[in-house]
Each structure stands twice: as C-alpha cells, then as structure tokens.
Amino acid sequence: MIAVEDIKARAKDLLESGKVRAVLGYRRSSAGLLAEPAFMTTPEETAALVLDTTCVENLALYLVNEKKRMKHARQSDKRPLAIVAKGCDSRAITVLLQENHIRRDEVIVLGVSCENGGMIDTRKLNKALRGKAATSAAFDGASSVKVSYIGGGATLPAKDVLADRCLECAKAYPIDTDFFFGEKVDERSYGPRFTAVSAFAEKSSEERSDFWAGHFERCIRCFACRAVCPMCYCDECVVDSTNFIVNPTTTADEKANRVRWINRSASPSENAMYHMVRAMHLAGRCTDCGECERVCPVNIPLRLLNTMLEHEALEMFQYTPGLDAEQPSLISSFRDGDPNDFVR
Amino acid sequence: MEATLKKEKLGQWIAALQKHGDVFAPDFVEDAWEFTKVKSGAEVPLDHTNTVRPAKGFVFPQREVLYRFRLENGKAPELTDSEPKVKPAVVFGVRPCDGRAMVRNDRVFACGFSDPYYQARRDKVVFVGLACNAPPSPNCFCVSLGGSPHSEDGLDVLMTELDGRYHIKATTDKGKDLVTRARDLFQDPNAADNKEVRNAHAIALEHPQRAISTMETVVEALRRNFTSPLWDKLAQACIGCGACTYLCPSCHCFDINDEVTGKSPLTGERVRTWDNCQFPDFTMHSSGHNPREDTGARLRQRICHKLLYFVENHKMQQCTGCGRCITHCPVGIDIVKIANVMEEGVWQ
Numbered sequence A: 001m002i003a004v005e006d007i008k009a010r011a012k013d014l015l016e017s018g019k020v021r022a023v024l025g026y027r028r029s030s031a032g033l034l035a036e037p038a039f040m041t042t043p044e045e046t047a048a049l050v051l052d053t054t055c056v057e058n059l060a061l062y063l064v065n066e067k068k069r070m071k072h073a074r075q076s077d078k079r080p081l082a083i084v085a086k087g088c089d090s091r092a093i094t095v096l097l098q099e100n101h102i103r104r105d106e107v108i109v110l111g112v113s114c115e116n117g118g119m120i121d122t123r124k125l126n127k128a129l130r131g132k133a134a135t136s137a138a139f140d141g142a143s144s145v146k147v148s149y150i151g152g153g154a155t156l157p158a159k160d161v162l163a164d165r166c167l168e169c170a171k172a173y174p175i176d177t178d179f180f181f182g183e184k185v186d187e188r189s190y191g192p193r194f195t196a197v198s199a200f201a202e203k204s205s206e207e208r209s210d211f212w213a214g215h216f217e218r219c220i221r222c223f224a225c226r227a228v229c230p231m232c233y234c235d236e237c238v239v240d241s242t243n244f245i246v247n248p249t250t251t252a253d254e255k256a257n258r259v260r261w262i263n264r265s266a267s268p269s270e271n272a273m274y275h276m277v278r279a280m281h282l283a284g285r286c287t288d289c290g291e292c293e294r295v296c297p298v299n300i301p302l303r304l305l306n307t308m309l310e311h312e313a314l315e316m317f318q319y320t321p322g323l324d325a326e327q328p329s330l331i332s333s334f335r336d337g338d339p340n341d342f343v344r
Numbered sequence B: 001m002e003a004t005l006k007k008e009k010l011g012q013w014i015a016a017l018q019k020h021g022d023v024f025a026p027d028f029v030e031d032a033w034e035f036t037k038v039k040s041g042a043e044v045p046l047d048h049t050n051t052v053r054p055a056k057g058f059v060f061p062q063r064e065v066l067y068r069f070r071l072e073n074g075k076a077p078e079l080t081d082s083e084p085k086v087k088p089a090v091v092f093g094v095r096p097c098d099g100r101a102m103v104r105n106d107r108v109f110a111c112g113f114s115d116p117y118y119q120a121r122r123d124k125v126v127f128v129g130l131a132c133n134a135p136p137s138p139n140c141f142c143v144s145l146g147g148s149p150h151s152e153d154g155l156d157v158l159m160t161e162l163d164g165r166y167h168i169k170a171t172t173d174k175g176k177d178l179v180t181r182a183r184d185l186f187q188d189p190n191a192a193d194n195k196e197v198r199n200a201h202a203i204a205l206e207h208p209q210r211a212i213s214t215m216e217t218v219v220e221a222l223r224r225n226f227t228s229p230l231w232d233k234l235a236q237a238c239i240g241c242g243a244c245t246y247l248c249p250s251c252h253c254f255d256i257n258d259e260v261t262g263k264s265p266l267t268g269e270r271v272r273t274w275d276n277c278q279f280p281d282f283t284m285h286s287s288g289h290n291p292r293e294d295t296g297a298r299l300r301q302r303i304c305h306k307l308l309y310f311v312e313n314h315k316m317q318q319c320t321g322c323g324r325c326i327t328h329c330p331v332g333i334d335i336v337k338i339a340n341v342m343e344e345g346v347w348q
Helices: A004-016 A043-048 A060-072 A087-098 A122-129 A195-201 A205-218 A224-228 A252-256 A268-281 A291-295 A302-317 B007-018 B096-109 B116-124 B173-180 B191-206 B215-224 B230-234 B295-314 B335-344
Strands: A022-029 A032-040 A081-085 A107-112 A134-139 A144-149 A152-157 A179-181 B002-006 B022-029 B032-037 B063-071 B078-081 B089-094 B125-130 B157-162 B165-170 B254-262 B266-274
Touching (some): A004 A022, A004 A043, A004 A107, A022 A043, A032 A043, A032 A134, A060 A087, A087 A107, A195 A302, A224 A268, A268 A302, A291 A302, B007 B022, B007 B165, B096 B125, B096 B295, B116 B125, B157 B173, B157 B191
Parallel strands (some): A022 A081, A107 A179, B125 B157
Antiparallel strands (some): A144 A152, B063 B078, B157 B165
C-alpha cells in the first residue's frame, strides 16, 4: 500500500529545497467525486495532496501545456516540474520524451503504482446509479468499491465501476521514475488486453459503421478529447477554424487561403472526419490513459477507437508505445526487412 | 390555468400531443439522460436527474443555415433565404433552471431585435417543465441565483409530481393550448391538490444546495478582482475545451462561416454555429495577436459574462445554477467556488 504521507513528504521536500518550480499532483475537488489536478508551488500546499481511486487525470498533459505557456511567459523559471504519474501517465511522459517534445531533465517523475487498485470510471458509476452523482468512492477490500450519493449508498463490484483500461492494464506501475511509491504489480486479474477491441472486431463492417455513425452524430465538437490528450500538442490542428501559426511575415493571402479541411459545423460527416484524423495521429502514440473517453460530455467511446490502433501497432509491428524513451517512435522509423519497398 | 393529471393518463396526453408534432422527453441513453423523441406509445416515467445537454438546442441549434448562395461565372450571385421550417414540438421534463435559462436566451435573441431563426423555433417549441421534488444534484445552486426547484420562468407549463398524479400549471397561451387539446384527461385541482403542491414545493426548497452570495455582492467582487492573479491560479488546470459552455443552457455565442458545397458553379451555405469563449481562436485576431491569450483570461470572461456583464446589461445573472459546467468539467473547475473565492479575495 502506498502511504500518501510519503508522497507529500517528497513533494514538500522538492519544493522546500527549490529543486522544482511546482509539483503537479491531485487534491480533493469542490466539483464532485473526482480529485482535481493541483499545481503546488509552496511546501504548505502539499498538505492537500491525495492519491486514491479518484485520481483519474493524466497530468502529463500539463507538461505539454506548461511548455506552450512558457514560450510566451515574461519570466521563465527553468527549474523542472515534478509530476505524480501512474503507470499509463508515465508511459505518456515516455512518448513525449521519445518524440523529443520534452527533455528528461525538465521533469521529476513521482511514480505511483496502482497496485491492485485502479481508477473509477464515472460513466460506469452513472450507469449503475442512473444518473445520480456519486459523492464518494473508495475501495472496500480488493474487489469491491463503496460509493455514496445524496440520499444513499451502494457497494459495487470493482470490475463494474473501474475504468476498462484499468481492468485490461498489463503494467500498473510507472517506468523511468525519479521516485517510486508502491509495489510493482504487472498482471491484474480482471481481463486480458484488448478485450473490447476483440469483441468489436467480431462485428460486421455494417454494424461497426452504424455504431460509429450513431456515436459521431452526438459529438458537439467541444474538443475536450483533443484538449485533454497529452499527445495532441500540435500548434495548429486541421480542425481549427483559424490559423494559429501567424507571425508578422504571414501574408494576407496565406491567411485567407488556409485550407479548411473540416467545417466548423458539427455534422455527422465532419465529426467522423475529426475523430478519424485524431485516431490516426495517435497510432503508435496512445498509451491508453483513457482521458479522451472520460472527458467526452456526450459519452462517445473514444478509447475503443484508439485501442484499435494500439492493437494494430502491436499486431503488425510488435510495437507498444511508451515503454522505452530510447526506442524510435513507430511512425518515424522503418525496418530494413519491411515487405513494402516504398518505406525504405 | 391549473389542472391535475393522473399519472396513468400521461401517455394519453402525450399521444394527443403527438398528433400535432413531435414530443421529446429525457431518456436514459446508455449512461446519461438525453432529450429523446418519444416513440408512439412509449412510456415517459419523468424520473430523471437533469439531462447532460440542456433544452437550448431546440431553439438555438448548434448549426443553423442562414442562407444559401450560388455563384455562376459572369452572373450576379444568387442568395436564397433559409428560414427554418420548424415542426411543432413539445419538450417534457425541462428542469426549472433550464426554463429560466430560456428567459436569458430570449433577452439575447428576442428582445429589442428579434432573431428570425431563433423566434421561428421559439414560437413552435413548447417547454413543459418538471419541478424538482427530489434532493438536488450535488452541484445544483438555483436558489442562490434567484431561482427555485419549482420556478415557472421561461416554461410554458410546470408539472409537479404528486402522489399518483401530476399538478399542471400552464402559464402561457402555448402551454394552455396543450391542456385544452386533451381537456377531458384533466381534473380541476381541489383544495387537497393545492395543499399537496404547496407542500411539495416547500419541502424542495428545504433541501440543502450549494450557494453563492447575492447578485450585488458577486458583481462587486468580480469588479474588484478583475486584474487579480487569482484568475490564473483558478484556471491552471483548465484544458481549454468547450464542455462548460456547450453544455450551458444559457451560453449563446456563435460564429458565422461560409461552407462551400460545390465548386463550379460555386454553391454553399452561410451557417451559424455555436462558438465558445474557452477556445483560443474565439478572440484570435487576424494578426496573430490574441487579447485573451491564456486560460485565466478566458475563464474570467466566462464567469464575468455570467455574473457581471449580463447583470450590467440585463439586470439579471446569466447563470441559473444548473451545475452542468461544474459536473462535466474534466478538471473540476467550479463556478460556485470561483464566485466565493473572488468575494474573499484569497484562495489557499
């Protein structure tokens, strides 16, 4: 079992010694059940740090956002950021390292093992509670979760309320850490990887196409999936309506003639295009933190789309992203023995 | 006009209304409540917590075609108006916070200048509200914004669930029409009915809710803290998605674009789509300069529009306390907390 006090002490020490400019961790939220990201810059703030089954967010996103912010910041504090990272989050950090988006000395990883736990899936909770908002959730033994809501409570089997990614997780602890908390647990007893993908692949192409058409029709294009993804760090995205990369030398023609690949309107074909583009750009990069699916307000099962490509990467290239920062990334490398000569 | 309706007769009422147009009601789809078209003969239990998406889409859809254009070489461009052809619709199960939000939307689209696209829909869509008898969701705060679990504002009809029956109060002509169309299904309320309604409403008001201060105090606090560094701190976790405003029942900002559908001749549509002050391109200038360049400035805009600017312009807050922006924020950004922090001027 991880003692949260140990993490607090480490975070406090890092801030007191001035080794880091901030610690990214979790604290309780006034907004509801899930913990919220906390940017701790003073040793006192670390007292609020928590770590439990509601710490779902992948904080690696903030390494990317901070990099963007620092570009325009008036003062630049070059000290590293410390970050609390679960297994999947740490793999996202590794992909960012692989892609040279961040440098290893810019980050201090406080790795936390999920041990035999896992993270709550609020969609599953909503389903179990028929839309009533849970106000607390905690493990009750290893295989059940106790939840409460206004006017009641329930104890539910863990596999019914934990995120699918946690049920399928094969490596529930972080790699490449500076400080490690907890025990290294490889196998979870819940289910094999790619369970959902394998079941989905059994369906006919018509069924699959109808399934996605139905889901994409609901998309409101709030871009929460893109905004929350640590891998979606492009300065300008094909779906943006405006060019973001504008400088004083950009001509009016260049601005006016920007190709609009995807219309502003949320319509089934445009939405499908957006999600397909995003999925393809994540092939061999997605570490299955499940954030895109979690943040979708209209509950589109985006993880299914991304794990499909993860599955392809594994089947075709024996490639799993985020395991080794020295490994060349799938998209930017080739093998001499590749049967397709156009890649050589 | 007041009446009561036995619960088992709700289906018949809906069937009678379906002869005139579509009827929508909340349905639990997979894992969330959504307004869904009621199929003929389907049961409508009306036992929902609030829907994820508000009712505003019925009168202010995410995409509206303003007109169509066609340009042939050497000829004058042809423009064809496209006023919406709206099928009459009745929306059941609208919560009072969403009804009050409709009053705010009317201020923007239907007062002074009447937006024909909005008005065409508003005229044809009837909102049947449902009072909240049960304890509210953890993020409800309608009462501190001047609303209540049984507010009639912006609704055409307010239903209150009683033992075995509904109390029905129609407050607009559109709403009264719904009742007169099936008059024989309803009874006139007696003294016992009226007492039970008052009782249900009184109990609902006693359920604890989250709270922000009075309108005037919040206005002062926001004015005082316009340049406060607290905004940056509160927005640190913001990922810059648009969930808060797209799910808001009273957010109404839009963008206008030309969408080309054919090249020769050039054809297309001028469309109005929802826009979102939390997106960086919302205020981006052509030069590349962005006056609201970070999440702190954008969060301040959202909160101040709701609780300060709208009050200055319309003497009412633009937020009605439905709590969607809090519940559905991926990272826990919380308008109630922010209003309170601004008042105290400190956070942690």
